[in-house]
Amino acid sequence: MSVDTAGATKQESEVAHEAERRRTFAVISHPDAGKSTLTEALALHAAAISSAGAVHGKGDRKGVTSDWMDMEQDRGISITSAALRIDYDGRVLNLLDTPGHADFSEDTYRVLSAVDCAIMLLDSAKGLEPQTLKLFDVCRARKMPVITFVNKWDRxxxxxxELLDEIEQRIGLRPTxxxxxxxxxxxFRGLVDRTSGTYTKMTRTPGGAQKAIEEVLDADRAxxxxxxxxxxxxxxxxxxxALGADFDHESFMAGESSPVLFGAALSNFGVGQLLDTIVDRAPAPSAKADDKEKxxxxxxxxxxxxxxxxxxMDKNxxxxxxxxxxSSGRFDRGMVLTHAPTGRPFATKYTQAVFGSDRSTIDTAYPGDxxxxxxxxxxxxxxTLYDGPKVSFPPIPSFAPEHFVVARAVDAGKYKQFQRGIAQLDAEGVVQVLTxxxxxxxxPVLAAVGPLQxxxxxxxxxxxxxxxxxxxxLEYSVARRTDAESAPTLHALSGAEVLRRRSDGELLVLVHNKWRLRVIERDNPSLFMEALLAGGVDEGE
Structure with missing residues (x-):
């Protein structure tokens, strides 16, 4: 064996070992289910932060670590996703917090393309809600394993x-x-571990800012x-x-069953058990298919x-x-990668790990990070960025926008700033920009899934x-993909307009409503109009 081959084999072994240590997951939920609070509680239990602050804190209590944008802190909602890296029990946990509000579904969809598992967070009083269902459909389409956490059991x-029955009946996921x-x-008194039979009695700490006090009791004492x-x-x-509702690893990995845990993130009840489940049950990074399905x-x-x-992200x-x-291999800061779309080199001198609004330089990273x-x-x-032989991963689809506005600069003297800002927000995917x-x-016409964007x-x-x-x-509510041959005819029709998506040059036809769309389709069957992605599944009527 040559020295080079031995070195490569050693690095491959190192990468495989480090990948096995990683758990990369996202938390999905309906707004107000407590997602950002759970994110912070997980960080607290992993000793990544010293105290937890609720989103709707009182007095001088700070806001959640993952909500770094001014608007998030002012409104008490998550607007943009955040990446938190946590070391826990010999594992590296990459937690991607996502916006819960339906208006920001597209950002959540992009995050779900980057994780190996999802935590489905349910409000104990409300169960499965519309946004939860919408995001679960994305997980189902990706055959992504889902862990369910029933939150707010202290209320x-x-x-x-009844909640377990709803999960099985409404989304066909067998709860275990x-x-x-x-x-x-x-x-809420405490939790029984179904595997060991031990009972953990919990006592809330003042304000819920610290870990709950836990006392393990045997069955007789309990x-x-x-x-x-x-x-x-x-x-x-x-x-x-009797129902056989026991955890089954194979069906969990196939997206057919979901391990369920109960707790209360604000009180820090049951969060440690969730962390242990992520470490023990959630999948490590595995092979990802490229654009040739290899x-x-x-x-x-x-x-x-x-x-x-x-x-x-940094105002300074x-x-x-x-x-x-x-996705693969070892990353070392400073390495020169290849940018797949252009074939040009990309230097990585400045590379960071992000914990909410805090940053630190990262020198090495592995699959899942x-x-x-x-x-x-x-x-x-x-x-896609790569080293060595060329590889390119499939693009991340855009959602079908349903709301449209024309944007104009209030001050014509600041047109350059206007152009730069619109281009930046388009590149980030905050909105789709049509011209x-x-x-x-x-x-430009700004297109969005929801008006909060x-x-x-x-x-x-x-x-x-x-x-x-x-x-x-603008009085449009439907968008369809079209082509250069159909565009002139569609643009001339009443109640329709054809624009070009700035990011990729794709042509979209905007139509006033679904009824007008049906008429156009009926009268012009030869014209090309294709549905876009809506909520993680192909848009239908």
């Missing part, structure tokens, strides 16, 4: 068996609880302390056993895909950061680019 809510609550929702609540929990656990093994030379762009440095999920490349002006969402020769570059655009254009805009709504 009044539904019966646990790993633990079981003692005490009804709103009277029965003495919890009385009727313990007896009821045991009866329900016996029913689960698997790229994790031991191969470096490759990664940009899943998110973000500018101006107006930079542009590309978040890259490492997320690296942030600074001043990545030549990169865009979906781009046409008729409207011109000074009046336009609020983000207005805020950032004024605060970051110093070019306030006015946004005039």
């Amino acid at each position: 009044p809510g539904r019966e646990p068996l 609880p790993l633990n079981w609550p003692v005490g009804i929702a709103g009277d 029965a003495e302390v919890e009385l009727d609540a313990w007896e009821q929990a045991q009866e329900e656990i016996e029913l689960l056993e 698997p790229r093994e994790v031991e191969k030379p470096f490759s990664g895909q940009v899943f998110k762009m973000q500018a101006n 440095h107006r930079d542009r950061m590309a978040f890259v999920r490492v 997320v690296i942030a490349l600074v001043n990545a002006h030549s990169l865009a969402v979906g781009d 046409s020769d008729v409207r011109g570059e000074q009046a 336009f609020d983000v655009v207005k805020h950032r254009m004024e605060q970051e680019f110093r070019s306030p805009i006015e946004a005039s709504p």
Whole structure:
């Protein structure tokens, strides 16, 4: 064996070992289910932060670590995804926090393309909600394993068996609880581990800013302390056993069953058990299919895909950061990679790990890790970077926009800032920017999944680019992909307009509503109009 081959084999072995240590996952939920609070509670239990602050904190209590944007802190919602890297129990956990609001589904979809597992967070009182269902459909389409965490058990809510039945009936996912609550929702006493049978009694710390105090009791002592609540929990656990609701690794990995845990993120109840489940049950990074459907093994030379762009995270440095999920190989800061779309070299001198708004230089990364490349002006969402033999991963699809406005600079003297800001927000995927020769570059059409995206655009254009805009709504609600042959005819029709997507040059036809679209399709069957991605599945009528 040659020295080079021996060296390569050694590095491949190192990469395989490090990949096995990684767990890369996202938290998905409906708004207000407690997603950002859970993100921070996980970081607290992994000792990555010293105290937790609720999103809607009182007094001088700080906001969540992952919400770094001014608008997020002001409104108490997550607008953009955040990457948190946590070391825990010999593992490296890459937690990608995502926006819960439906208006920011496209950002969440991009994040789901970069993870190996999802935590589906449910409100104990509300169960499965519309946005949760929408995001679960994305996970199902990707055959992604899903761990379910029933949150807010310290507040009044539904019966646990009722929630399990809803999961199975509505989304066809077989629930397999790993633990079981003692005490009804709103009277949360503790959790029974279904594997060991041990009972962990929990006591909330003042304000929930620290880990909950845990006391492990055997069954006899638990029965003495919890009385009727313990007896009821045991009866329900016996029913689960009779139903065969036991964890099965194969069906979990196939996306057919979901391990379920109960807890309360704000009180830090059950969060440690969730962390242990992620370490023990969630999958490590594995081979990813390239655009030719050929698997790229994790031991191969470096490759990664940009899943998110973000500018101006640091107010003191107006930079542009590309978040890259490492798919294969070892990354070393300073290595020169190849940008797949152009074939040009890309230097990686400035590479960072991001923990909410905090940054630190990262020198080495492995499959499953997320690296942030600074001043990545030549990169865009979906781009592949690689070392060695050429590889390119499939692009990340865009959602079908449903809301449209015409943007114009309020101050004509700041047109350059206007152009720069619109181009930056388009590159980040905050909105889709559409242009046409008729409207011109000074009046681009902004297309969004939800109207809150336009609020983000207005805020950032004024605060970051110093070019306030006015946004005039357009009476369109449907977008379809079209081609150069059909475009002139479609553009001439009443209630329709053809524009070009700035990011990739693709032609889109905008139509007033679905009824007008049906008429156009009926009267012009030869014209090309193709549905776009909507909520993770192909858009239908």
